[in-house]
Amino acid sequence: MYTTIRELRETSGMTQDELARKVGVRRETIVFLEKGKYNPSLRLARDVAGVFGKPVEEIFLFDDEETAGETGGAEKTGN
Amino acid sequence: MFSSIQKRYLYRIVIGIIFITGGVIAAFTLPDDAVITTIFLTAGIVFLLTGILRHRKNRDGPESDERSKKIGAWGLSYAWLTGLIAACILFWLDYLGIFRVSAQSGYGLMVMILALSAVVYQAYLFRKGDVC
Numbered sequence: 001m002y003t004t005i006r007e008l009r010e011t012s013g014m015t016q017d018e019l020a021r022k023v024g025v026r027r028e029t030i031v032f033l034e035k036g037k038y039n040p041s042l043r044l045a046r047d048v049a050g051v052f053g054k055p056v057e058e059i060f061l062f063d064d065e066e067t068a069g070e071t072g073g074a075e076k077t078g079n
Numbered sequence: 080m081f082s083s084i085q086k087r088y089l090y091r092i093v094i095g096i097i098f099i100t101g102g103v104i105a106a107f108t109l110p111d112d113a114v115i116t117t118i119f120l121t122a123g124i125v126f127l128l129t130g131i132l133r134h135r136k137n138r139d140g141p142e143s144d145e146r147s148k149k150i151g152a153w154g155l156s157y158a159w160l161t162g163l164i165a166a167c168i169l170f171w172l173d174y175l176g177i178f179r180v181s182a183q184s185g186y187g188l189m190v191m192i193l194a195l196s197a198v199v200y201q202a203y204l205f206r207k208g209d210v211c
Contacts, residue, residue, distance in 0.1 A: 017140075025144035026137070028205075032146070037208030041145050 002061045006034040008052045023047040087142070088134040095127030146209070153210040154201030161196040162189060 009019055016034075020027045023044060032038035033048070040048070040060075049056045084092070102119030109115060133142065143151075169185060172178040180188070204210055 021140065024141060026141060026147065029144055029146045032208035035208065038146055039209055039211070044145060 001036045001039060001063065003033060003036055004059050004061070005030070005048060008054070008059065009034075012052065019048075019051065022051050084134050085137075085139065085142075088130045091126050091130030091133070095123045095125070095130055098123030098126060147205075149210055150201055150204040154197050154204055157200040158193055158197035161200075162193045165189065165192045 005019075009016070016030045017027050020030045024047070025044065029038060029040075029044075033040060045056050045060055049059050052059065098119050100123075102116050102123055105112070105116045105119055166189060169178075169180060169188065173180050173185075
């Protein structure tokens with residue numbers, strides 16, 4: 001899994017500790033989230049996305065999505 | 080000074096001080112009974128240290144969150160499985176006469192295996208970041 005949390009957090013000038021407090025988790029959880037080593041619950045993913053005002057799927061990217069995106073093999077559905 | 084400490088850590092520190100005080104009193108009033116003194120002092124030191132360390136680490140942030148709860152639960156599950164396997168091995172070793180173990184030693188061994196394996200599994204999972 002890959003996340004854009006670090007980029008978004010640094011862009012908004014927020015520290016890991018501040019983000020952790022906003023979503024009600026420990027700072028270590030944010031560290032592992034940014035590294036893509038922790039799969040968050042749907043609630044936490046929604047809370048993190050809410051902090052940055054982005055949809056969840058723009059912040060949490062899975063390996064198969066990245067591969068599909070590079071090869072152009074997958075197309076997003078929806079209008 | 081104490082107003083900045085979360086209540087749960089303050090309780091730990093106070094309980095630790097009470098246990099240590101009890102241990103010191105027991106050491107003077109019951110000089111022949113080293114077991115009570117040791118238990119009181121050990122419990123007191125553990126409560127005191129965990130209270131101080133957790134306060135220093137977490138400050139006013141949450142002590143646990145979904146990740147730590149998940150890892151805690153998985154660590155205990157792995158420890159339970161390890162304990163079950165260890166109990167089976169101990170049973171067969173004793174049954175076949177390879178390693179005779181008294182009930183007291185068996186219980187002591189199981190307590191150590193369960194507690195230590197839980198700590199080891201949880202430490203490993205915390206370093207890893209997630210359970211899978």
